[in-house]
Amino acid sequence: MRLKLAGLLIVTSTLSASAALADVYDLKIDQFERTVEGKTLTGVSINGASPGPLLRLHEGEDVTINVTNTLAVDTSLHWHGIILNAKMDGVPGISFDGIAPGETYTYHFTAKQSGTYWYHGHSALQEQEGVFAPIIIEPAAPEPFQYDREHVVILSDWLNDSPYKALANLKKRSNYYNYNRRTVFDLWRDWRNADGAQKTNVIKERLAWGRMRMDPSDIVDITGYTFLVNGETPQDNWNALFEPGEKIRLRFINAAAMTYFDVKIPGLKMTVVQADGQNIEPISVDEFPIAIAETFDVIVEPEAGKSYTIFAAAKDRSGYARGTISETPGAEAAIPELGPRPELTMTAMGGSHGDHGITNDKPKSAETGMEGMAMGMSADDHAGYGSMSAMETGPIVLSYADLRALTPYTDRRAPDREIELRLTGNMERYVWSIDDVKFGDAGPLELNYGERVRITFKNETMMEHPMHLHGLWMDLVNGEGDMAPRKHTITIRPGETISADVTVDATGSWAFHCHILQHAATGMFRKVTVIGGPQ
Amino acid sequence: MKYIFLLAGVLATAPASPAFAAEGDPVYNYTLMEADIAEIDNETVGAWDAQGWIGGDYNRFWWKSEGALTDGNFEDAEIQALYSRNISRFWDAQVGVRYDLEPKGETYGVIGLQGLAPYFFEVDAAAFVSSSGEVSARFDATGELLFTQRLILEPGVAFDFFAERDRSRQIGSGLSTAEFSAQLRYEFTRELAPYVELAYQKAYGETADFQRAATGSDDDTVFKIGLRTMF
Numbered sequence: 001m002r003l004k005l006a007g008l009l010i011v012t013s014t015l016s017a018s019a020a021l022a023d024v025y026d027l028k029i030d031q032f033e034r035t036v037e038g039k040t041l042t043g044v045s046i047n048g049a050s051p052g053p054l055l056r057l058h059e060g061e062d063v064t065i066n067v068t069n070t071l072a073v074d075t076s077l078h079w080h081g082i083i084l085n086a087k088m089d090g091v092p093g094i095s096f097d098g099i100a101p102g103e104t105y106t107y108h109f110t111a112k113q114s115g116t117y118w119y120h121g122h123s124a125l126q127e128q129e130g131v132f133a134p135i136i137i138e139p140a141a142p143e144p145f146q147y148d149r150e151h152v153v154i155l156s157d158w159l160n161d162s163p164y165k166a167l168a169n170l171k172k173r174s175n176y177y178n179y180n181r182r183t184v185f186d187l188w189r190d191w192r193n194a195d196g197a198q199k200t201n202v203i204k205e206r207l208a209w210g211r212m213r214m215d216p217s218d219i220v221d222i223t224g225y226t227f228l229v230n231g232e233t234p235q236d237n238w239n240a241l242f243e244p245g246e247k248i249r250l251r252f253i254n255a256a257a258m259t260y261f262d263v264k265i266p267g268l269k270m271t272v273v274q275a276d277g278q279n280i281e282p283i284s285v286d287e288f289p290i291a292i293a294e295t296f297d298v299i300v301e302p303e304a305g306k307s308y309t310i311f312a313a314a315k316d317r318s319g320y321a322r323g324t325i326s327e328t329p330g331a332e333a334a335i336p337e338l339g340p341r342p343e344l345t346m347t348a349m350g351g352s353h354g355d356h357g358i359t360n361d362k363p364k365s366a367e368t369g370m371e372g373m374a375m376g377m378s379a380d381d382h383a384g385y386g387s388m389s390a391m392e393t394g395p396i397v398l399s400y401a402d403l404r405a406l407t408p409y410t411d412r413r414a415p416d417r418e419i420e421l422r423l424t425g426n427m428e429r430y431v432w433s434i435d436d437v438k439f440g441d442a443g444p445l446e447l448n449y450g451e452r453v454r455i456t457f458k459n460e461t462m463m464e465h466p467m468h469l470h471g472l473w474m475d476l477v478n479g480e481g482d483m484a485p486r487k488h489t490i491t492i493r494p495g496e497t498i499s500a501d502v503t504v505d506a507t508g509s510w511a512f513h514c515h516i517l518q519h520a521a522t523g524m525f526r527k528v529t530v531i532g533g534p535q
Numbered sequence: 536m537k538y539i540f541l542l543a544g545v546l547a548t549a550p551a552s553p554a555f556a557a558e559g560d561p562v563y564n565y566t567l568m569e570a571d572i573a574e575i576d577n578e579t580v581g582a583w584d585a586q587g588w589i590g591g592d593y594n595r596f597w598w599k600s601e602g603a604l605t606d607g608n609f610e611d612a613e614i615q616a617l618y619s620r621n622i623s624r625f626w627d628a629q630v631g632v633r634y635d636l637e638p639k640g641e642t643y644g645v646i647g648l649q650g651l652a653p654y655f656f657e658v659d660a661a662a663f664v665s666s667s668g669e670v671s672a673r674f675d676a677t678g679e680l681l682f683t684q685r686l687i688l689e690p691g692v693a694f695d696f697f698a699e700r701d702r703s704r705q706i707g708s709g710l711s712t713a714e715f716s717a718q719l720r721y722e723f724t725r726e727l728a729p730y731v732e733l734a735y736q737k738a739y740g741e742t743a744d745f746q747r748a749a750t751g752s753d754d755d756t757v758f759k760i761g762l763r764t765m766f
Contacts (some may be wrong), residue, residue: 057700085709091555122555171563172765176725183681210654213625428625428651431592438592513556522592525556 022062025055029099029121029131029338033246036226037235039160043130044071044121049116050130051154051231051255052119059140060470061113065107067099074098078511079135080275080293080468084109086508089470092121094509094527098123114139114252115277116295118154121274128163128257132156132295136251137277144406145273145282147249147299151240153288155263155312155321157225157256162389166222167518170430171187177224177384180217180341182206189350199417205346216344218427218462220316221518227314227321230514237332238323244304249273251297254290257517260315260464260491262289263296264395265308265325266336270298272398279406288398289315291466291491293515300325315464317341343463344494400498403485409475411503412482415454418499419445423459423467423492423524425475430498431522432461432514438523443525445512447472447504449533456499463521466491469528471510474500489515507533560591571761580605582759593621597629597649601639612636615645626650633663642666655679670698687728689718700741705749707741708761726766732759 032045051494057063069075076098078090088109092098099105114137121131134152136433159166169176188203189323209216232238242248250270254261264270264287271282274297290312302308307326314320317338324332364398425432434442447453455474457467468489475484484501512526563580566587586599597614597619602612602719633643647661659675678693693714700708714737720730734757738746743753 093558124555128554161599172565173725179684181681181684183683185682207654213653213655426624429592429621439726440559511555520556523556 014510021058021060022064023057024064024066026066027052027077028070029077029126030070032130034130034158035161036158041160041162041292044075044126045130046077046133049225049231050132051156052131052133053151054133055112055119055135056137057137059111059137061111063109063111066104067107068104069099069101072101074100074123075126075131076121076123077119077131078470079109079117079119080110081106081117081127081295082135083112083471083473083506086471086506086510089510091470091511094511111137113137113277113281114143116253116297117277118151118253118255118295120255122511125163125167125517125521127255128159129249132255134251134253143273144279145271145299146247147248148436149242150249152230152251152253153240153310153323154253154255155259155261156228156229156231157259157314158228159222159225159257159443161224163257163517167430167521170221171516174221174430175215175218177220177222178217178222182217194341194508198300200225208346213428214344214462216346217341219342219344219462220258220314220318221430221516223316223318225256225259225314225319227256227259227312228260229310229312229321229323232323234320234335237330239329239331240310240323240325241329242302242327243326244327246302248300248302250299250300250310251295252290253295254292256292258292260289260291260466261310261312261321262287262315262397262494263310264288264336265300265310266334267306268300268302268309268325270300272296272298275403275485276489278486280485281404281406281483283398283402284396285402289517291464291489292517293466293468293489294487294491307331309333309335311336313338315342330412337459400476403476403478404480404483405485407484409473409484409486411452411505412423412453413503415501416451418454420456420458423457423465424462425461425463425519427462427522432442432516432519432524432525434524437512439527440523442508442526444529446529446531447502448531449507451504453502453504454499455502456497457490457492458497459494463516463519464491464493465524466515467513468514468515469502469510471506471508471528472502472504476500504530506530507535546623556627560593562590564589565765567627567760567763567765569730569763571759573757573759575605575755578605580610580757584654588619590619595619595627597627597631609637611638617645617647619649623650625652627684631660632729652676672696685722687720687722689720691716691718697742703746705742705745707739707743707745710739711742720763726764728765730759730761730763732756732758732761 027046030048031042032042032048034043043050057107057274067077076092077091087095088093088107096216119133119135121127134154187206191199194202226233229238252263269284271284274280276295290296304324310323312321318503320338422435424436431438459465466489473486474490474492475486478484488499490500509529511529512528513520559725561589568585572585580603582603584601588595588597590596597613597617602611612633615633616632617629619627619629622628626648626718629647631645633645634639643663643665645661645663649659652658654714662672664670674694680688684743691756694710695712697706697708697711705722714734716734718730720728722728737754746753
């Protein structure tokens, strides 16, 4: 496969540095074919490519985007993380009716912000079929950091099965793609390797998982993806070129359907300067986890004459996306080991959850049997959100606790009220939900214009969920007070509770959902309606 | 009967929602079929056991069929058409009809519970009332032991109960027959898995008396070779 980012800079306007501040962009949603590992699938492209063309906008620009649908089905584009009028947000059924086959829809908005964002399809499962692309909004004022050259690094995952087929498979059998289940030999090995009293714990833990009808190997829903950097496979080896002495800004975007990545560039420190397009206090790390739909901007200083691997390991270690930073095209550097596949662990088994029999089951309940039990990920726990200062040795890994806004935001009111949202699911049915109710059965979540509301996510499932709120910023409550970072996507780990404060400063209706696309598709999704405000 | 199949057809053709998140309750389907052959008393016996569903996440049309042929002649053949409703995280309540084509035409009402018990046991329990008022019940449970990701041992038990004796069908009251089985299958894909199965069948109570009188034995061990398909 050799899908160059040919479309990357194809926009109708000439990108003059003076910035006309009122440009028109033409985009076409169309089918395309991609061959990975010998299998050709039809996907959906923007202007013939996936990722589609980079939209380079300017803060303050009046943006007009004409989107033409050449598919046989409805389509749409959503501008992820962009603050705009609700009608321009591009979510069918919430913002507008979608774009019918053969039609052209014109989006208008003023770019009121700057940074790295992205845009993607919001109809059916088209984003998983390839409908995504980067957005860069150049700031009006100089940025508080310097660089000589920049590259967009958009990470994605490609399945050699249509996403519709994959979802149908998961509905038949939710472990359809899990070929890492625990065998009797695994049990035997664990038992043999445990000493003395630990042997009974091995058996107890195995029985506890069985009693709860949960599988510790169930860490991702789908395996078998090929992981891509800017649309290119690890073999293609996308190159980020530099000249000696340059500082390079890498704009990472996780546009994957189902995959979290851990990103590192062996041999280079990465200075993280933006998260979700917002300036943060620069922080130097060796590695950072990137949830689906998040963006991180980092600055690296490669040494002259050297090449470096950009290594994005899939969270389940089933593969990696890879590119190379080098002075010459086609150069390669050593590729790190993937490391072992993580498993869910039960670390603090209480004695009170042993009776999850038939009689304890509540109708459509998401009772996951996690009371009195803490869950974590083994083998891979360094991606955690504890402060990195505790990690004296080993790589320095970015965590949410490290994110501090560079400048405080204007609205620092204490929240007027708190909304708790339990993230729930039923793996037996492959249904994902919020408060045990899937989108199809749920009414809108109502917010009042002008209020400051605390949204507390309580993850009761075994999987991490990247929750994305359209139209309104979420200020992550991470102990940084007035310097709390502002995000459009917040990830919540299994068993974890995280809060975000939201200033309700936009009117209209917005989508609010898990950005694991099969989770959104099966119901971990809400319509948010803002009551009141200027008409 | 035919109305139920008509309903199934309507459900199967219901369009899925075009939205990013599904509105309503989109329709999916599932079919699991096992077909095997065995040599019993010098006769070749072919048997099938199949079930599937069509529907949404919580409400489904569920069908089941099983039967056996001996040397090309149907010995048993039945089909069930059920409405299945998710009543808790792991369980569905089912209600509907069962029709026996062989050994004689008979219609039953069915009420049952199907789902996943603790320790990952797939359980199917159902009670039947025939058109002449005879009450019977079945209980099936299977588990899974993975040797590898594809080589899987599935132990199973099955019990049949009858409320009253029925001399014409050589059945006593209470527990009539039990089967203890072990299926070893190799999942080339999720869709296709050949298997071998060893099953020990035993009759109890008066049913055992009837069987001993007819064949001289109240138990049997059967070795089967079969193919499991899922789609």
